[in-house]
Amino acid sequence: MTHVNLKQSEGAKYSRIYAMGAARGDLTVTNDDIAGPIESSDEWIRQRTGVITRKRASEGITAADLATQAANEAISKAGIKPEEIDVVLISTISNSVQTPSMAALVADRIGANPAAAYDISAACAGYTYGIAQADSFVRSGLAKYVLVIGAEKLSEIIEPTDRTISFLLGDGAGAAVIGPSDFPGISKSVWGSDGSKWDAVGMDHTLIEYRDGHGDVAWPTLRQEGQTVFRWAVWEMAKVAQKALEEAGITSDQLAAFIPHQANMRIIDEFAKQLKLPESVIIARDIETTGNTSAASIPLATHRLLEEHPELSGGLALEIGFGAGLVYGAQVVVLP
Numbered sequence: 001m002t003h004v005n006l007k008q009s010e011g012a013k014y015s016r017i018y019a020m021g022a023a024r025g026d027l028t029v030t031n032d033d034i035a036g037p038i039e040s041s042d043e044w045i046r047q048r049t050g051v052i053t054r055k056r057a058s059e060g061i062t063a064a065d066l067a068t069q070a071a072n073e074a075i076s077k078a079g080i081k082p083e084e085i086d087v088v089l090i091s092t093i094s095n096s097v098q099t100p101s102m103a104a105l106v107a108d109r110i111g112a113n114p115a116a117a118y119d120i121s122a123a124c125a126g127y128t129y130g131i132a133q134a135d136s137f138v139r140s141g142l143a144k145y146v147l148v149i150g151a152e153k154l155s156e157i158i159e160p161t162d163r164t165i166s167f168l169l170g171d172g173a174g175a176a177v178i179g180p181s182d183f184p185g186i187s188k189s190v191w192g193s194d195g196s197k198w199d200a201v202g203m204d205h206t207l208i209e210y211r212d213g214h215g216d217v218a219w220p221t222l223r224q225e226g227q228t229v230f231r232w233a234v235w236e237m238a239k240v241a242q243k244a245l246e247e248a249g250i251t252s253d254q255l256a257a258f259i260p261h262q263a264n265m266r267i268i269d270e271f272a273k274q275l276k277l278p279e280s281v282i283i284a285r286d287i288e289t290t291g292n293t294s295a296a297s298i299p300l301a302t303h304r305l306l307e308e309h310p311e312l313s314g315g316l317a318l319e320i321g322f323g324a325g326l327v328y329g330a331q332v333v334v335l336p
Contacts, residue, residue, distance in 0.1 A: 009141030015134070016185020017336045018080070018145075018177040021073030022303035023066040024290060025057035025155070025171035034167050037160040045167055050265020054170035054291025056155040063094035064102050066173035067151035068109045070299075074147065075110065077336075078177035082111035085177075086143035089133060090119050091126025091295035093324070094152045102151065112147065123201070124261045124323025125191070126150055126295035127174070131319075131331060132189035134178040149175040150295035157203070159221040165201075166222065168264065170291025174299020176336075183334075187248035190240055191329035200228045201324040229326075233267050237322045238274035244318060244330035255281045256315025257305055257335065261322055262287035262297035282309060294323065306335060 030053050031042035045051055057066065067090055075082055088110075090103040103117035122129045127150040134146035151173035158166035178186070203220040210217050241260075245252060258281050260268055265287055272283055286301035293300060298319050305312060312335050320330035 011139045011141030012180030013139070014181040014184045015138040015178055016181035016183070016334055018179050019074050019077035019336050020299060020303045020306060021070040021075070021077065021175040022300050023069035023173045024300065025055035025066070026061065027056045027058055028053050029056050031167070034160065038163045038167055040163070040167070048266070049168055050268075050285070050288055051168060051291055053289050054168075055172055055289070057153055057171040061153070062096065063092055063151045063153040063171070063173065064105050066153065066171065067102065067106045067149045067175070070151070070173040070175035071106060071110050071147055071149055074175040074177050078179070080145055080177065080179070085112040085115050085145045085147050087134070087137055087146045088112055088115050088117040088149070089130040089146065090149045090151055091122060091130050092119055092151045093121060093123050093294060094154065094156065095119060106149065122295070122327045122329070123325060124263065124294045124297065125321035125325070125327045125329045127298045128189065128319060128321040128329030128331060129191060131176070131178065131186060131333070132191055132329060135186040135189070138178060138180055145177060145179040147175060147177055149173060150297070150299050152294045152296045154222065154294060157221050162221065162223060164226055165224045168292040169222070170293045172290060172293045172296045172300050174296050174303055176299055185334040187244065187332040189329055189331040190244045190247055193325050193327040194232070194236070195325065197228060197232060197326045200225045200232070200326060230264070230267060232326060233263060233322055234270045234274065237320060237328060238271060240322075240328055240330050241271065241275055241318060241320050244320065244332060248332035250316065250332060252276060252281065253278050254316060255318055256312050257282045257284065257317040259284040259298055259301050259305065259317050259319040261320065262290065262292055262301055263323070264292070282312065302335070
């Protein structure tokens with residue numbers, strides 16, 4: 001077979017995160033505000049989840065609005081122009097329509113047209129999936145700059161009386177600009193799924209059931225099997241986190257920070273024990289005042305850590321996302 005002289009793209013040797021941006025819901029919702037419908041209390045919610053308050057967005061503020069705000073901050077801090085962005089990736093389960101993508105809308109809003117744009121449906125692992133793809137795009141030459149956003153308005157898909165997950169959830173968006181680097185800034189990602197537990201976290205009904213009025217099906221909302229998710233997250237995801245360290249060629253004592261998906265404070269604490277993290281590693285605990293924001297939780301927690309601990313810039317952070325699907329992703333990054 002004769003081979004034509006086909007051109008293939010070649011990119012930078014390395015990639016890194018240039019800057020972060022964040023947008024949290026404008027409302028602060030306390031445990032007392034939501035304890036009544038679930039017949040609970042502030043004390044019970046704190047003990048079970050570590051959440052004291054969560055941020056939620058007012059009616060009329062969409063996940064795309066939050067994504068736009070976070071994106072503009074990240075782009076400004078990165079020192080690039082919006083039109084230099086080649087790809088916009090938004091990890092979300094909060095798009096108000098099945099199609100078109102939230103990413104295409106936000107790309108236009110921030111002035112990144114005609115960037116490639118699409119949504120990633122990987123729930124709480126979505127941001128790490130986006131970082132994995134951005135790293136690949138930059139190093140393959142498919143893109144020079146990639147904007148990765150995790151954006152959620154989960155308050156629109158919860159049932160106030162649900163005791164499995166609704167009281168955990170918040171609204172927000174976090175964004176990162178990824179581009180070429182002269183040093184390794186993003187390790188090989190460890191990602192995957194366990195579809196055998198597909199229904200452990202997700203919607204209680206399908207949109208088809210809602211449309212057709214099956215039984216007393218109301219607007220589909222989020223539910224979870226708490227114990228199943230907790231055991232899977234603690235035992236299986238600790239292995240994934242350890243593998244991510246191995247793929248990065250480092251040990252836990254070389255980390256400056258650990259930034260897990262902000263699912264539940266008990267899970268975060270157990271993670272730290274499983275990984276035998278030294279006291280020198282700063283652990284993100286943004287869930288305490290932001291809540292669980294699914295795909296937005298890791299970039300929001302990263303943004304807050306860098307605000308509170310600017311000395312972390314240039315240090316190594318292990319980030320891991322895990323959730324509905326069940327899907328997971330982890331990598332070690334150099335903090336911007």
